[in-house]
Amino acid sequence: MSDDSFLKGRGAQKNIHNRFLEGEHTPDAEYLEYCFKEGEEADNNKTRFVExxxxxxxxxVHSPDVGMSYSMNPYQGCEHGCVYCYARNSHEYWGYSAGLDFERTILVKKNAPEVLEKKLRSKSWQAQPIILSGNTDCYQPAEKKFEITRSCLELFLKYKHPVGIITKNALILRDLDILKQLAQENLVGVNISVTSLSEETRRLLEPRTATIKKRLETIQILSENGIPVNAMLAPIIPGINSHEILPMAKAVSSAGALSIGYTVVRLNGAIGEIFTDWIHKTMPDRANKVLNQIKECHGGSLNDSRFGQRMRGEGVxxxxxxxxxxxxxATxxxxKKFPPLCTSKYIKNQDDQLKLF
Structure with missing residues (x-):
């Protein structure tokens, strides 16, 4: 990576056109020249938060390929910047780009705990596991400041409602006190994403995520505290991390994970352009090889949207x-076995029931 224009600490290297917008933002050449001459930054590459x-x-969740029925996301957009992330496309619905905007403009759902409690108290709601981070990571850096995820976990504990968590951030350990109480009632399961054992690969693919060492330590600490952990070896990208499957499985098992899951990378929607631009800048010597192998997994395309096929791929x-x-x-x-979460302890109208005593 000798390109001086490479944005360190970011996955996507540009903003691509939002398919829902007529207009397109293009940096003005004269403005860029002015910034260069004046020694100013045309783009400060900083994150901003929008409430x-x-x-x-x-x-x-209607997809039969995903092992969840309901999900919730305290944040839209994700500063982790994983270049392959399928959630990037959802940022376009908010009027932003799936590229740099996705990881630099984070929408913070400040009233998430209030809206969640209203749902849990609804007369029509029947307890089913709700997965935090079905789209974007609930423990991304913004959570350290806003603590929305922690407030939601407190509600799940209050109503004894089952909750699942998907994350690749060690920040989850901050909430170990709540997670331990949920685990005692068999109300929580955690999915930790592990994409590589190589820090160099991790920094390129997922620039603002926890280090591999931290993730393995997180699995170990959660497991030692009785919190069941499934490790998501996902996505598997041919030519990048496909040779690490067995070493990664061994590492997460040794750390205490009870099971593993996986997906084959698919570059749906705008992500195909983002990933293609990224890999030619970061791995130019093998970019075409990787892209062609991804296509071989999806019938000649970078993406396959067919249910039942899109997450696993096809071919050699x-x-x-x-x-x-x-x-x-098998090895x-x-x-080991990841336990199902309990739904029978759910207390719908806790405050009203307590008034009877």
Whole structure:
């Protein structure tokens, strides 16, 4: 990476056109020349937070490929900057780009706890696990400041409602006190994403995430405290981390993970352009090879939207990945099992019931 224009600490290297907008933002050449001559920054590359107040927060998940029925996301956009992230496309619905905007303009759902409690108290709601981070990471850096995720966990504990968490940030350990109480009631399960054991690869793919060492330590600490952990080896990207499946499985199992899951990378929507631009800048020597192998997993395209096929892929490379995962499970997780979460302890109207005593 000799390109001086490479944005360190970011995944996407540019903002691409939002398909829902007629206009397109293009930096003016004269302005860029002026900034250069004056020694000023045309783009300060800083993150900004925008407060939003949604009317609903719990989303029904209709995809049969995802192991969840309901999800909620305290934040829209994610500063982690994972270049492959499927959630980038959702930023376009808010009027932003799926590129740099996704990781630099973070929408903060300040009223998420209030809206969640309203849902949990609803007469029609029946307890089913709600997954925090179905779209963007609930423990991304913004959470350290806003603590929305922690407030939501307190509500899940209050109503004894099952909750799942997906994250790749060690910040989850801040809430160990609440997680331990939830785990005692079998009300929480955690999914930690591990994409590589190489720090160099991690920094390129996921520039603002916790280090690999920190993630393995997080799995260990959660497990030692009785909190069940599933490790998501995802996404598997041919030519980048596909050779690490067995070592990653061994590492997360040794740290205490009870199971593993995986997906084959798919570059849907705007992500195809973002990833292609990124890999030609970061790995020019193997960019075409990686892109072609991804296409081989999806019938000649960078993406496959077919349910049942899109997350696993097809063809020789996808089959090799599947067989490695099967071998990893048989070798490192034979005597382990991730427990189902309890739904029978849910107290719908806790305050009203307590008034009876």
């Amino acid at each position: 939003v107040f949604p009317k609903t927060i719990v989303n029904k 490379f996808a089959m090799q990945i599947k067989r490695q995962i099967e071998l990893a499970k 490192f997780f034979k005597q």
